[in-house]
Amino acid sequence: MVTIGDVARVAGVSRSTASYALSGKRSISAEVRQKVEQAVQNLGYTPNAGAKALATSQTKVLGLLARFLEDEFAPAMLQYILGVTNRAREAGYDTLLLTEEDGASALKRISDSRMVDGFILLNVAENDDRLGILRDAAQPGSLVGLPGDPTGIDVFDLDFVTAGRLMVETLHALGHRELILVSQPEHVLERGGAYVWRLANAAQERAAELGVELHHHFGSSSQPEIGGELVGLLDAHPSATGLLLNNEAAAAALPNVLQSRGLSAPADISVIGRYSDDFARTFSLPYSAIDSAADELGRLAVEHLISRIEGTADAESTVVDLVAPRIDDRGSTAVPPTRH
Template sequence: MAATIGDVARAAGVSRSTVSYVLSGKRPISDETRIRIQAAIEELGFTPNAGARALATAQTNVLGLYLQFQEDEFAPAMLQYVLPVSAAAREHGYDLLMVTDRDLEGAVRRTTSSAMVDGVVLLDVTDDDPRLAPLRHATQPAVLIGYARNGEGFDSFDLDFGEAARMAVDHLAGLGHRDVALITPPCHVYDRGGSYAWRFRDAAVERAARHGIRVIAYDGDSRHPGIEAVLDQAFDASPGITALIVHNDATIAALPAYLNARGMSAPRDVSVVGLFSQEFGQAFSLPFTSIETSPDRLGRQAVTQLIRRIVDPLGAGEPRPRFIEPVLVDRESTGPLTA
């Protein structure tokens, strides 16, 4: 089997994009690194074909990141996905073009048809994402961070939200809880087609039914005082609840102050399980048991696969969805139900 650019990169201990730079002369590479790559090329007998050379010389070494900052969303939640994408692109030698145009399909056509980018990363993925239609006609590969029902033919990376919900419910069931409030993402997330919201909610309700647990779902908010109003509704309408599952970044960030204002604490008065990343929890000093959402892992894996598809399309394999397995991090905000 003929050696690939990936084989050369592994033998030289560098990224595929660095090998591409040496082959194309697109960017300056240190003499030490160049010598290592040339030695690996000779040892492996690697010969880039004409198509690969043409691709290398045509590269812009820019990735497009397509997203929208919605006024009704919690901005820190989005940033925890943007930062690892940016860092991973930089580590691979790529710059990042952030595209936030509200004309979603037009932005995709404009940036791909003019060859402004070598590949595309999609955030804010919806169940029936309109950006995928023009991307099917683009020459550049694309990767989704999130799951789309119409995403066949594209690489995608997402948390297994259904399993995350089952894990949270199982954890509370094991502690004896039978009356649980679920704070979901805001209703506008459902309206815009954010499938992660109903994948988590529906799986939580289904799993709870198997355990004989009553789960009442409340559409959360992303702004004050709506955040507090929803929590008030959950506690006042269902005074028997003993546990909260919070799938809402703005709500979980505000929850310590809210519980303190009500004279409550976890797990003394209510057990709490959230869904957030370790970095998010540190930023807001959250003491709650959580299901890790892994935005850093998702972003880095997505960028790595996209660059693999840019540099070595055949070696990148068939495009497919990949779901990261959730992990429960116990921070002792849940406790056994006491009589």
């Protein structure tokens, strides 16, 4: 096992100088620091996490609470997890992923054990039972998802209200006057998935303002159910010229559904989804979509949490940062087809 003594020997400096060069606790010349860093790279040295925690009162670990729920599309959740873990790794932090169904109990247990320096919560519900425990925890926390009461916690989320309006406005500007909106399963909403109703309500309100007929339906989160439901919706609303998808499973299923009916986008129907660019590449989706901003939200949550941990954030205030939606244009929207 490589030790700090080995690093010092190869770099030609004392053990304490090597330690200071790595910790940054004292001013070290650029030349010496470069020698130490080169020795670390050559030897493959990794600082002892336990010793570092004792010295800094930090574990350099972030707790990430996420749940893989049967009624939500797992690949979409993975995009958010990767957004957090990738940025944490870049910042020198490991991630402890907690997927227990009883998230409140897991959060309290890990907080009391001091195993992590801070927490990031996904699957945030309107009235989330983890928030009271997080507010009382010794460690700071960040949320990816807007709860009903964000008091005292930093929050990062997509602006789903603006997203819903933008979807409708984009197709209305092209001349569409009848649209279908497919949301997540209804029990996601009942469980507290407020992002579902925030987008749907905003879309319905904007449609009414613009004189657009909007048919709103809750879709399943898995195949083959969602494929059959999309077929049924297209049959039920044959004069609809636009399809809005706030349901990743529906977006993934749509190419096969349209192909089976001899339809294409945008020649026969315009489509706007809501999912990440990585998600679109994974499923080869050719549809324009509002980027769910999974990477950006993960980055913001991690960076702000680390600033809390390291004492550089304003301790007197918290942040609610709603990322403005943008449409990644993949060519699936156009003026509506002429119907005979």
